[in-house]
Amino acid sequence: MKKLKNTILVIFGITGDLSKRKLLPALYNLERAGLLPEGFRIVGVSRKGTEPRDIIRMLKQSEAGKQADCPDICEKLEKILSIVDMKLDEGDTYAGLSRELSRIEAEAGRPLNRLFYLAIPASLFPKVTERLAEADLNMHENGICESRYLIEKPFGADLASAKKLISDLNERFGEERIFRIDHYLAKETVQNILSFRFSNPLFNGAWNNRHISHIMVTASESIGIEGRTAFYEGMGAMRDLVQSHLLQLLALATMEKPKTMEAAEIHREKEKILAAIRPPEPERMKEETVRAQYRTYRKETGIADSLTETYAAVRLSIDTPEWKGVPMFIRTGKALKEKVTEITVVFTEGGAESLTSARADAAGAEIKRNYLTLRIQPNEGIAVDLDIKKPGLDEATQAVQLDFCYRDAPGFEQIDAYARVLYDGMRGDRTLFATGDEVLACWRITEPVLRAWDSPDFPLHFYDNGSAGPEAADELIQKTGIAWFTDSHQVCTPPKPSFR
Ligand SMILES: NC(=O)C1=CN([C@@H]2O[C@H](COP(=O)(O)OP(=O)(O)OC[C@H]3O[C@@H](n4cnc5c(N)ncnc54)[C@H](OP(=O)(O)O)[C@@H]3O)[C@@H](O)[C@H]2O)C=CC1
Numbered sequence: 001m002k003k004l005k006n007t008i009l010v011i012f013g014i015t016g017d018l019s020k021r022k023l024l025p026a027l028y029n030l031e032r033a034g035l036l037p038e039g040f041r042i043v044g045v046s047r048k049g050t051e052p053r054d055i056i057r058m059l060k061q062s063e064a065g066k067q068a069d070c071p072d073i074c075e076k077l078e079k080i081l082s083i084v085d086m087k088l089d090e091g092d093t094y095a096g097l098s099r100e101l102s103r104i105e106a107e108a109g110r111p112l113n114r115l116f117y118l119a120i121p122a123s124l125f126p127k128v129t130e131r132l133a134e135a136d137l138n139m140h141e142n143g144i145c146e147s148r149y150l151i152e153k154p155f156g157a158d159l160a161s162a163k164k165l166i167s168d169l170n171e172r173f174g175e176e177r178i179f180r181i182d183h184y185l186a187k188e189t190v191q192n193i194l195s196f197r198f199s200n201p202l203f204n205g206a207w208n209n210r211h212i213s214h215i216m217v218t219a220s221e222s223i224g225i226e227g228r229t230a231f232y233e234g235m236g237a238m239r240d241l242v243q244s245h246l247l248q249l250l251a252l253a254t255m256e257k258p259k260t261m262e263a264a265e266i267h268r269e270k271e272k273i274l275a276a277i278r279p280p281e282p283e284r285m286k287e288e289t290v291r292a293q294y295r296t297y298r299k300e301t302g303i304a305d306s307l308t309e310t311y312a313a314v315r316l317s318i319d320t321p322e323w324k325g326v327p328m329f330i331r332t333g334k335a336l337k338e339k340v341t342e343i344t345v346v347f348t349e350g351g352a353e354s355l356t357s358a359r360a361d362a363a364g365a366e367i368k369r370n371y372l373t374l375r376i377q378p379n380e381g382i383a384v385d386l387d388i389k390k391p392g393l394d395e396a397t398q399a400v401q402l403d404f405c406y407r408d409a410p411g412f413e414q415i416d417a418y419a420r421v422l423y424d425g426m427r428g429d430r431t432l433f434a435t436g437d438e439v440l441a442c443w444r445i446t447e448p449v450l451r452a453w454d455s456p457d458f459p460l461h462f463y464d465n466g467s468a469g470p471e472a473a474d475e476l477i478q479k480t481g482i483a484w485f486t487d488s489h490q491v492c493t494p495p496k497p498s499f500r
């Protein structure tokens with residue numbers, strides 16, 4: 001366990017949407033849980049003459065802030081927060097930031113770790129990192145403390161720009177000091193994927209194509225783009241969710257057991273499996289990928305001819321002996337019926353072969369399947385669908401479900417993903433961050449799909465807001481003789497009544 005060291009957290013973009021919705025509430029939660037180190041300081045960077053009290057007002061107005069019992073903690077956060085007013089593209093203004101950091105260290109009587117969080121539009125990353133390097137703010141490394149850089153996605157807009165961004169940043173700061181945030185990796189239920197897989201021989205022994213016929217990853221959101229046109233238009237669901245969060249989920253669900261649970265070993269296995277994931281062949285893109293847009297998107301954004309997809313579905317394969325023949329289906333979309341993220345692993349008699357064998361096609365032949373669903377959110381938990389004999393005189397079987405809900409686990413306490421990101425950044429643990437090679441491997445998988453979608457004759461489907469998504473996505477999976485699994489997340493049981 002790495003130790004938490006005393007830190008100055010510098011948030012570029014402290015007045016922004018991410019800061020308001022995620023970072024400030026995460027800091028609030030860390031302070032409330034007593035997890036911020038003694039002497040911890042926050043420096044916010046803004047262009048608009050903001051005061052610490054304005055930032056605390058933002059926190060109080062956020063969803064989390066409204067529910068929180070703010071007075072003491074908010075007062076404490078206001079005291080440890082200072083603001084540096086500066087334009088991000090003017091080199092000489094970085095001297096002001098440098099002075100503020102030195103002033104805080106002089107007050108503390110020693111150098112402190114510096115954690116720079118770039119919560120600013122991605123187009124500004126190259127400029128800001130260049131200026132930080134010019135101002136020598138990347139050289140704070142003396143054996144006692146160091147500088148680290150928390151970078152938000154998107155990491156590039158395609159493979160070429162990602163390569164350039166990664167190599168420029170590595171040159172300035174070094175891979176070891178760059179923490180690329182994928183907040184899905186910091187979700188409790190996502191961290192559990194490896195623990196669950198490798199601690200339970202019941203499942204782990206059957207985790208391959210001899211027993212598993214297919215895997216489905218679903219991330220549906222009920223919200224639309226919420227006015228963030230500048231961020232979303234031209235980005236789309238494939239770049240926003242598939243290239244990052246969902247390929248990371250698939251990697252965790254399919255990677256080999258690492259030699260140890262050290263960050264370097266986990267990343268090594270993750271990089272290996274990502275390098276083996278294949279997009280559809282170019283001539284099969286129309287059969288094996290779907291892009292779609294919710295019906296009100298164009299009106300909402302004012303872009304009448306927008307081709308940006310708010311929904312993406314894709315069939316992938318993995319080129320390893322363990323996963324040969326097992327299709328991996330990923331789908332994600334906005335403005336859908338409900339918010340659900342889950343991974344369903346389907347155990348089938350005959351494994352991958354059952355999808356193609358004559359047995360599956362034989363009239364009346366019943367294919368026995370067990371569905372194991374890892375519910376990432378909401379109703380965090382794990383469900384297994386089983387068949388049992390119908391109770392009574394009947395010989396037939398019936399489906400039942402074993403269901404585990406996190407909230408029923410002893411000592412359960414939900415740690416918010418962004419609180420985890422900040423905490424791990426402070427203690428320098430890179431396990432839950434994406435390496436440069438992982439990011440590039442994800443681009444190698446998604447880029448051929450995006451290239452196919454650029455073609456003028458590639459279909460863009462439309463779906464109703466609040467629906468289950470486009471029919472084309474159902475057809476994509478039905479071609480394999482199967483269907484999306486949609487039942488599991490309904491089942492997390494309400495808390496049991498207690499008898500006293
Ligand atoms: N919002 C979200 O839910 C998520 C965001 N991200 C990523 O996090 C980062 C920040 O996102 P978000 O907070 O939504 O971004 P915003 O568009 O809200 O911008 C954040 C802040 O950047 C500052 N800024 C400085 N210079 C400029 C400039 N030239 N143009 C625009 N803004 C400037 C502004 O602060 P000021 O005016 O005070 O200087 C602004 O408040 C992005 O990289 C985004 O991709 C990732 C996942 C989710």
Ligand SMILES: O=C1O[C@H](COP(=O)(O)O)[C@@H](O)[C@H](O)[C@H]1O
Nearest residue numbers: 183184221240241245341377417
């Ligand atoms: O990174 C992103 O994630 C959110 C969804 O995150 P979640 O934790 O609420 O599931 C998504 O809305 C956003 O478009 C994307 O950039």
